[in-house]
Amino acid sequence: MIDAAYKALKNYFGYDQFRTGQDQIISRLLDGLDTVGIMPTGGGKSLCYQIPALLFPGITLVISPLISLMKDQVDALGNAGIQATYINSSLSFSEGRERLTGAARGEYKLVYIAPERLEVPDFVHTLERMNVSLVAIDEAHCISQWGHDFRPSYRSIPAMIDRFVRKPAVVALTATATPNVTEDIRHLLGISPEGVVVTGFARDNLNFQVIRGQNADVFLLDYLKENRDQPGIIYAATRKEVDRLYERLSRNGLAVGRYHAGLSGQERASSQERFLYDDLTVLVATNAFGMGINKSNVRFVIHYNMPRNIEAYYQEAGRAGRDGEKSDCILLFSPQDIRLQKFFIDQSEMDESLIKAEYQKLDQMIGYCHTETCLQTYILRYFGEQEFENCGHCGNCLDTREKSDVTVDAQKVMSCVKRLRERYGKTMVAKVLSGAEDQKVLQFQLNRLPTYGIMKDRTQKNISEFIDFLTAEQFLVQQGGAYPTLALSERAVPVLKGEAKVYKKGRVRAERIVVDDA
Numbered sequence: 001m002i003d004a005a006y007k008a009l010k011n012y013f014g015y016d017q018f019r020t021g022q023d024q025i026i027s028r029l030l031d032g033l034d035t036v037g038i039m040p041t042g043g044g045k046s047l048c049y050q051i052p053a054l055l056f057p058g059i060t061l062v063i064s065p066l067i068s069l070m071k072d073q074v075d076a077l078g079n080a081g082i083q084a085t086y087i088n089s090s091l092s093f094s095e096g097r098e099r100l101t102g103a104a105r106g107e108y109k110l111v112y113i114a115p116e117r118l119e120v121p122d123f124v125h126t127l128e129r130m131n132v133s134l135v136a137i138d139e140a141h142c143i144s145q146w147g148h149d150f151r152p153s154y155r156s157i158p159a160m161i162d163r164f165v166r167k168p169a170v171v172a173l174t175a176t177a178t179p180n181v182t183e184d185i186r187h188l189l190g191i192s193p194e195g196v197v198v199t200g201f202a203r204d205n206l207n208f209q210v211i212r213g214q215n216a217d218v219f220l221l222d223y224l225k226e227n228r229d230q231p232g233i234i235y236a237a238t239r240k241e242v243d244r245l246y247e248r249l250s251r252n253g254l255a256v257g258r259y260h261a262g263l264s265g266q267e268r269a270s271s272q273e274r275f276l277y278d279d280l281t282v283l284v285a286t287n288a289f290g291m292g293i294n295k296s297n298v299r300f301v302i303h304y305n306m307p308r309n310i311e312a313y314y315q316e317a318g319r320a321g322r323d324g325e326k327s328d329c330i331l332l333f334s335p336q337d338i339r340l341q342k343f344f345i346d347q348s349e350m351d352e353s354l355i356k357a358e359y360q361k362l363d364q365m366i367g368y369c370h371t372e373t374c375l376q377t378y379i380l381r382y383f384g385e386q387e388f389e390n391c392g393h394c395g396n397c398l399d400t401r402e403k404s405d406v407t408v409d410a411q412k413v414m415s416c417v418k419r420l421r422e423r424y425g426k427t428m429v430a431k432v433l434s435g436a437e438d439q440k441v442l443q444f445q446l447n448r449l450p451t452y453g454i455m456k457d458r459t460q461k462n463i464s465e466f467i468d469f470l471t472a473e474q475f476l477v478q479q480g481g482a483y484p485t486l487a488l489s490e491r492a493v494p495v496l497k498g499e500a501k502v503y504k505k506g507r508v509r510a511e512r513i514v515v516d517d518a
């Protein structure tokens with residue numbers, strides 16, 4: 001059977017070899033085994049169901065939230081001589097009906113549908129009478145509440161699958177799933193633990209970098225001047241910021257477009273189209289842009305603001321370099337971004353446990369902005385990959401500044417956190433350490449603690465930043481929601497006992513200037 005798969009690969013797509021993971025996923029599906037496939041962006045997920053689709057007798061149903069991608073894929077399949085169609089809200093009612101009837105008559109090998117269709121009883125009724133051999137769920141993390149893009153209509157998928165008389169094979173594909181989300185996908189779809197194929201998340205051609213403490217506009221303009229004519233995306237957190245950057249970059253003579261949900265459908269479509277066809281070099285956008293954008297030569301993705309979690313960041317940044325060429329993923333961090341993201345979380349109408357989980361994810365995102373370890377490694381660890389050698393080309397790997405031993409300072413912070421019984425947040429810890437004569441400090445009598453003022457030669461801000469560093473390196477953890485408290489992690493124990501050391505690069509301390517006016 002796998003011979004037939006190689007033939008289809010060559011005949012329809014012109015490729016000689018399967019990529020890592022593709023062969024494994026495809027041969028499982030050809031054996032009728034349900035599978036969760038986790039592959040990085042650009043890893044070649046589409047072929048994982050398109051090849052089986054060609055070899056199975058019945059229809060392959062592809063569920064995808066990406067309306068624009070559906071059309072592209074169907075066109076591409078058509079060019080390769082494969083009959084495919086899509087049914088989504090961009091079609092009129094009668095067009096949709098016509099395609100569905102065509103599908104029922106077996107006119108197509110692949111039928112792409114938007115998940116919302118599964119909430120239309122009539123549609124599902126027609127569907128269940130069709131000869132479906134395979135159900136492919138694209139962007140499968142959308143089925144999980146713990147994923148970063150939960151779509152309630154995805155929850156209709158398991159029931160829909162159960163309604164077929166002859167059970168089709170199922171494949172769930174995604175590029176962004178933490179171990180939690182993978183488990184959730186697996187459970188909801190009833191797929192066994194052996195059914196998970198993970199090919200690794202690493203993107204070797206991406207150069208990750210975090211820029212802190214620089215004027216973001218100046219950095220951006222310099223970068224764009226240096227990289228003129230290179231296609232790239234700039235993500236900003238709000239529509240207002242997108243509009244401002246768009247104006248500013250346009251004034252600087254750059255071929256720039258913008259994209260956000262506040263623009264008309266026509267404007268958005270035009271920006272997207274012009275960017276895809278290299279008519280616009282740079283696109284400034286909110287996160288409304290991009291899921292499923294199939295532009296392979298994006299040379300950089302700059303985040304003007306920190307996004308809300310690593311999953312969202314990796315997915316957005318991952319739109320760079322899908323062609324495998326070297327590309328930059330730069331995050332411009334400013335502490336205000338934290339406040340904005342907290343505001344977004346508080347505004348959302350999630351229940352308490354989800355809000356708490358969102359806060360924890362945000363903490364890990366903040367950690368990314370402060371860590372000194374390899375940025376690719378940091379991301380991979382987040383996704384549950386432990387064995388990875390440093391990438392050697394991210395901002396942190398290339399940071400050649402000397403390391404200094406900051407063990408004693410780390411011990412001071414850790415003892416203070418412990419003395420405060422892990423009940424206070426970062427600000428209070430920094431106040432106590434710097435010996436601030438703050439009303440709250442005095443009210444709670446924290447000035448009587450032995451750790452009060454033991455770092456009084458440093459500013460409160462500097463201590464706060466040092467705490468951020470210790471949190472990013474996972475010596476400390478933030479617990480709780482909007483007002484997290486600081487606690488010690490397991491990594492702190494050997495440091496406190498003097499069995500392990502802590503090193504930090506670059507400027508370690510900003511001494512407080514003592515004015516001696518005696």
Ligand code: ADP
Nearest residue numbers: 015017018019039040041042043044045046047
């Ligand atoms: P994903 O959905 O995982 O982001 P795609 O399915 O869009 O990735 O594939 C990314 C690119 O890789 C596409 O241009 C595709 O044609 C190409 N590709 C996929 N599989 C192979 C293969 N086995 N050999 C060569 N190129 C491939």
